[in-house]
Amino acid sequence: MPDSSPSPSPNSPWENGWNPDSSRAPGTRRLYLAGVLAVTTIVVCVTAIVVTDQQSDDTSRTKKADSTTPAGADGPGLLSFASPSNQGTPTPDGHKPTSTKTPSSATSPAAAEHGSSKPSAKTPSPSKSTSSQGSSSGSHGSSGSSGSSGSSSSTAWKSVRSVNYPDRYWQVSGDFVKLNPANSTAARRASTFKVVKGLANSSCYSFTTANGTYLRHRDFILRAERNDGSPLFKQDATFCPRPSSFSGAVMLESVNYPGRFLRHQNFQLKLDRYQNSSQYRSDSAFRLVTGLD
Numbered sequence: 001m002p003d004s005s006p007s008p009s010p011n012s013p014w015e016n017g018w019n020p021d022s023s024r025a026p027g028t029r030r031l032y033l034a035g036v037l038a039v040t041t042i043v044v045c046v047t048a049i050v051v052t053d054q055q056s057d058d059t060s061r062t063k064k065a066d067s068t069t070p071a072g073a074d075g076p077g078l079l080s081f082a083s084p085s086n087q088g089t090p091t092p093d094g095h096k097p098t099s100t101k102t103p104s105s106a107t108s109p110a111a112a113e114h115g116s117s118k119p120s121a122k123t124p125s126p127s128k129s130t131s132s133q134g135s136s137s138g139s140h141g142s143s144g145s146s147g148s149s150g151s152s153s154s155t156a157w158k159s160v161r162s163v164n165y166p167d168r169y170w171q172v173s174g175d176f177v178k179l180n181p182a183n184s185t186a187a188r189r190a191s192t193f194k195v196v197k198g199l200a201n202s203s204c205y206s207f208t209t210a211n212g213t214y215l216r217h218r219d220f221i222l223r224a225e226r227n228d229g230s231p232l233f234k235q236d237a238t239f240c241p242r243p244s245s246f247s248g249a250v251m252l253e254s255v256n257y258p259g260r261f262l263r264h265q266n267f268q269l270k271l272d273r274y275q276n277s278s279q280y281r282s283d284s285a286f287r288l289v290t291g292l293d
Helices: 028-065 078-088 090-122 124-138 185-190 231-236 278-283
Strands: 156-162 168-173 176-181 193-197 205-208 214-218 221-225 239-243 250-254 260-265 268-273 286-290
Touching: 168 185, 176 268, 205 239, 214 231, 250 286, 260 278
Parallel strands: none
Antiparallel strands: 156 168, 156 193, 156 286, 168 176, 176 221, 193 205, 205 214, 214 221, 221 268, 239 250, 250 260, 260 268
């Protein structure tokens, strides 16, 4: 059976009840909205540009008005880093030389003055006075060579004569050294010694016998013993000449016992502490004369 329903009329309304506007062309609404959006975007961009320019102008005017603003404070960049680096570089370089040179120049002269003054003040008093006095006092000996220096006395054979017992000499008797008269050939040989440079101090004396022994103190008693090469033996066998109150005589001080001098007591040679008495000074005064043998 044929469909007899009538076809819809083109001028009839839509099912939702909206009647199309046939007075304008289709798509005009979309174009209008797009145009409004474009105009709005342009206005916003122009406004942002104007505001940015005004802020930059205000900033530049403020900086020009402020005379204390540093030249390199425009912001980060090559120019901002260049300006402070140039200003900061000379400052440490200029201070370092002055800071290092000033103390060195101020300290070195003071150190040089103190260093030169102290040794000069200390050295002459012990060395020059003792050596010069010892040599001068010894130079008045009977033979003229009794006060000779270490170099000249290194080959000299001497005898040591007592001041208050001029007929008695140092003499090796057994293992000890005593003050005896030299009235025989054997006695004269035992009373002759070779004076050499001190084993512990070359400016002092050591005494050797004809058979190669050395005079050394042990238990403060002077005796003749073989050199064992020990530091103690070298010190015990070294005696330094000191000035005596008797003309041409010397006192012999121990190296390792300063203040103790060789003296005779009961005709025994011993090392005794200095005493401010006429007896001690005469017992400890000796003259180095030409060897008896």
